[in-house]
Amino acid sequence: MDGCPWHERRWVIIGDFNLKQRRINKSLVNRKAREYVEKNPRLKGIVGLYREVFSVQRKLSQRIPDRLPHIEGALVSARxxxxxxxxxxxELELDLPLLVDMIREIGDALVRKSEREPEGLRAFLEEELTEELAREMAEGYLSGDEARFNALLEGKAVKPELVYLLLHLTLAPFxxxxAGSLARQADLDQVARGTCPVCGDLPVMGFLRAEDGLRVLECSRCGTRWGFPRIMCPFCMTTDQEKLHYIYLEEDPAHRAYLCDNCRKYIxxxxxxxxKDEELLLPLEDLATARLDLAAEEKGYIRGCRTVFS
Ligand SMILES: [Zn+2]
Ligand SMILES: [Zn+2]
Structure with missing residues (x-):
């Protein structure tokens, strides 16, 4: 038995394709970054790091060749x-020399802008990184096999999780x-999935769309947004209302952490x-609401999403 086919069809196919994707560029990031820091000067360091990394990602992304989408139309809907x-x-097409340049430049940004220079990173970039290693790291990362990825870095001073983050930030522009052309062709208004329908990564966080209260999640890697049911946990998919509740900080009712007692995770x-929704920068929202994470974690819940820098 596979449930009610009508119901599934309604979820996946019918919709009016009106979910707007984010529109992000350097001047928007700079303007918004200034606003967040004005509101909370303690964010200066971390927001400055985000701004710098974004600026390098953006600059290098212009060197990624435009290609036709690998699937279109009916195949998008079918998948x-x-x-x-x-x-x-x-299906992700990588240009190896460009990948190496990007790892170096984004790595340099992490060295320059981190509050404490990450151990071993400078030596890794200057002495250990080769085209061959970059190719193997990209394959390890894309295979999702953490042990395989970590084995490539054995005996090096740099921490594997830092290099993993570096790869994550480097592959994001690819x-x-x-993702841009795929998200425009897909009906992503109602996708009851807790991972990105385009690339499969975790969300960074979400927002409620002003006009109708649709809950929208944003992928931490490719930036795709998708509509997700309001009363459902994106990590264990429970819809049991008894298990789902939320908290917020008194001084900031505009942000909530939704807690799930079934899997003990929160978003x-x-x-x-x-x-405008298209200009809402969720990575900055995430950095600006670190206290809400602390509050949820103090209650014993675990973050189910990725952070901007992990
Ligand atoms: Zn994605
Ligand atoms: Zn859950």
Whole structure:
């Protein structure tokens, strides 16, 4: 028995394709970064790091060649319906010399802008990184096999999790490029999935769309947004209302952490945003609401989303 086919069809196919994707560029990031730091000067360091990394990602992304989407039209809908990724890891086209340049430049940004210089990173970039190692790291990362990835870094002073983050930040522009055309062709208004329908990664956080309260999640890697049911946990998919509740900080009712007693994870959601949704920068929202993470963690819940820098 596979449940009610009508119900599934309604979820996946019918919709009016009106979910707007984010529109992000350097001047928007700079303007918003200034606003967040004005409101909370303690964010200066971490927001400065985000700004710098974004600026390098953006600059280098212009060197990624434009390619036709690898799937179109009916195939996009078919994959969505089958709950298959629109962009499989092997479909991501990487240009190896460009990848190495990007690892170096984004790595340099981490060295320059981190509050404490990450151990071993400078030596890794200057002495240990080769084209061959970059190719193997990208394959290890894309295979999702952590042990395989970590083995490549054995005996090096740099921490594998830092290099993993570096790869994540480096591959993001390749994902942005591929995800943009796919997200525009797909009906992502109602996708009851807690991982990105395009690339399969975890969300960074979510927001409620002003006009109708649709809960929208944003992928931490490719930036795709998708509509997700309001009363459902994105990590264990429970819809048991008894198990789902939320907290917020008294001084900031505009952000909530939705807690799940079934899997003990939580997700942060921006409840009300006065600007345009396309210009809401969830990575900055995430950095600006670190105290809400602490509050949820103090209650014994674990973050289910990725952070901007992990
Ligand atoms: Zn994604
Ligand atoms: Zn859950």
């Amino acid at each position: 969505l319906q089958e709950e298959e990724l629109l962009l499989r890891p092997e 994902y942005w490029k591929a 942060k959601i921006t409840q009300s945003y006065s600007g």
